[in-house]
Amino acid sequence: xxxxxxxxxxxxxxxxxxxxxSTNSLDRSMVYGPTEKVAIIRxxxxxxxxxxxxxxxxxxxGDIGKVNVEVTLTYQPRPGxxxxxxxxxxxxxxxxx
Amino acid sequence: xxxxxxxKRNNLLYSLSRSALPxxxxxxxxxxxxxxxxxxxxxxFLPISICNGSDRKIETLNQLIQMYDPSSCKECHEEIYSQWxxxxxxxxxMGIFMDRYLKKGILSVKGPGEATAKNFPCFKCHFPQMExxxxxxxxxIAAVILKKDKVTMQKLNISCLVCHHDKGIIHGFPEKNVxxxxxGDEEYPEENHLRVKRSPIMKRSVMCGQCHGLxxxxxxxxxxxxxxxxxxxxxxxIPSGGTRTCQDCHMKEANHTxxxxxxxxxxxxxxxxxALPMEVRTLSYAPQLTPGSFVQTIIxxxxxxxxxxHRIPDG
Numbered sequence: 001x002x003x004x005x006x007x008x009x010x011x012x013x014x015x016x017x018x019x020x021x022s023t024n025s026l027d028r029s030m031v032y033g034p035t036e037k038v039a040i041i042r043x044x045x046x047x048x049x050x051x052x053x054x055x056x057x058x059x060x061x062g063d064i065g066k067v068n069v070e071v072t073l074t075y076q077p078r079p080g081x082x083x084x085x086x087x088x089x090x091x092x093x094x095x096x097x
Numbered sequence: 098x099x100x101x102x103x104x105k106r107n108n109l110l111y112s113l114s115r116s117a118l119p120x121x122x123x124x125x126x127x128x129x130x131x132x133x134x135x136x137x138x139x140x141x142f143l144p145i146s147i148c149n150g151s152d153r154k155i156e157t158l159n160q161l162i163q164m165y166d167p168s169s170c171k172e173c174h175e176e177i178y179s180q181w182x183x184x185x186x187x188x189x190x191m192g193i194f195m196d197r198y199l200k201k202g203i204l205s206v207k208g209p210g211e212a213t214a215k216n217f218p219c220f221k222c223h224f225p226q227m228e229x230x231x232x233x234x235x236x237x238i239a240a241v242i243l244k245k246d247k248v249t250m251q252k253l254n255i256s257c258l259v260c261h262h263d264k265g266i267i268h269g270f271p272e273k274n275v276x277x278x279x280x281g282d283e284e285y286p287e288e289n290h291l292r293v294k295r296s297p298i299m300k301r302s303v304m305c306g307q308c309h310g311l312x313x314x315x316x317x318x319x320x321x322x323x324x325x326x327x328x329x330x331x332x333x334x335i336p337s338g339g340t341r342t343c344q345d346c347h348m349k350e351a352n353h354t355x356x357x358x359x360x361x362x363x364x365x366x367x368x369x370x371x372a373l374p375m376e377v378r379t380l381s382y383a384p385q386l387t388p389g390s391f392v393q394t395i396i397x398x399x400x401x402x403x404x405x406x407h408r409i410p411d412g
Contacts, residue, residue, distance in 0.1 A: 036203075039312075
């Protein structure tokens with residue numbers, strides 16, 4: 001997710017990775033690849049019927065009147081191999097108080 | 098095919114398959130040209146012998162490929178064949194980095210001759226036909242993979258007989274001269290068509306679960322964890338109230354392309370978008386969490402819901 005000012009300056013950026021994480025069961029380091037993986041040690045993947053909900057708070061510097069927020073969801077079976085799923089854009093006007 | 102010719106071929110096939118060393122004896126005693134007999138053996142007898150449950154293990158890769166050759170199915174089941182042809186099942190050895198595994202890591206071998214059915218566990222699901230072959234064939238396949246011989250690699254696949262015979266039933270062993278299908282029993286008028294028996298599992302997720310697995314494969318010297326999809330289906334989707342089968346989503350109307358096709362990015366993206374609807378809500382305000390201190394803030398809330406029958410991502 002990114003948030004940019006109306007001047008194009010990035011004011012916030014973050015990413016969440018949802019995936020099962022495995023080790024080879026010999027040590028505590030995560031491994032990739034079917035020949036290395038033996039057991040899932042943590043699973044943050046998207047589970048059936050169980051929504052993944054996130055909440056991000058973006059502090060907006062005082063001189064910005066408009067913020068563009070872009071939320072993308074992609075699938076990456078391997079690093080760099082990207083399948084786009086969703087891209088949602090929102091334009092948010094900042095009301096001065 | 099001319100019915101008389103088909104009949105003649107059939108009689109020949111059955112007489113061949115019922116003798117102890119059918120091909121060899123026939124080959125030696127027959128006055129027929131040897132090339133013709135060799136062709137008969139490879140292209141006709143072998144595919145039949147697989148369903149006859151011969152105990153003799155196959156000695157060459159070419160024999161094994163011919164034994165599972167789906168081209169005779171194509172003659173009548175053209176549409177299904179072309180669907181299958183574009184599926185990942187038709188290229189189960191391609192693009193999964195087996196050459197890398199053979200060169201480095203726990204599955205690595207010094208040369209293709211060292212690869213065996215036991216120390217090359219990928220065969221279990223990516224080419225289960227190996228069950229019927231000797232280690233000589235495993236070595237041949239390793240050589241093909243290491244040479245990146247794509248023409249031969251394309252012939253190593255999950256063809257019709259893998260699902261409609263070998264994996265077609267799980268209660269007992271597949272019968273001789275039988276194909277399995279989800280619908281009712283059928284005797285075909287064509288004499289060269291094997292008898293079709295109804296197998297209820299073919300409509301159920303357990304059918305796919307035989308390969309799209311549960312997790313680590315402990316039966317090998319080094320356990321590997323390739324597919325975990327069926328485990329997720331059983332232990333996450335079903336307990337959450339899921340009622341659909343793998344086939345409901347991945348084989349709609351018996352579509353043998355079995356999507357997703359990861360070579361078709363647009364289609365994969367569209368399927369994922371449907372399975373994972375995402376909502377985004379925003380709020381702009383100035384909270385005053387400590388009295389007198391306003392911080393202009395935007396709250397972005399996201400919610401991803403999954404309608405899939407298994408975790409995403411999974412394999």
